[in-house]
Amino acid sequence: MKIEKEAEIILEKFSLVLENIPELEETHYIVDNVNLAREDVARDKNPEKIIRNAHVDEEGNLIAEKGKWVR
Secondary structure, three states: OHHHHHHHHHHHHHHHHHHHHOOOOOOOOOOOOOOOOOOOOOOOOOOHHHHHOOOOOOOOOOEEOOOOOOO
């Protein structure tokens, strides 16, 4: 097929280009910020804001969707 022939030509050209790439030593970077973690800080919660953004019924009960993974 035409696509297979074109793919073979591309691969041959690519392999020729790879032969011209010089061998170099690996480069390693030393970074001081490895495994940084922030402190756990409890944030103040505003229940009025949470309820204002939630779905509630006429009686003020919070409506939550049952998880689809729950039977």
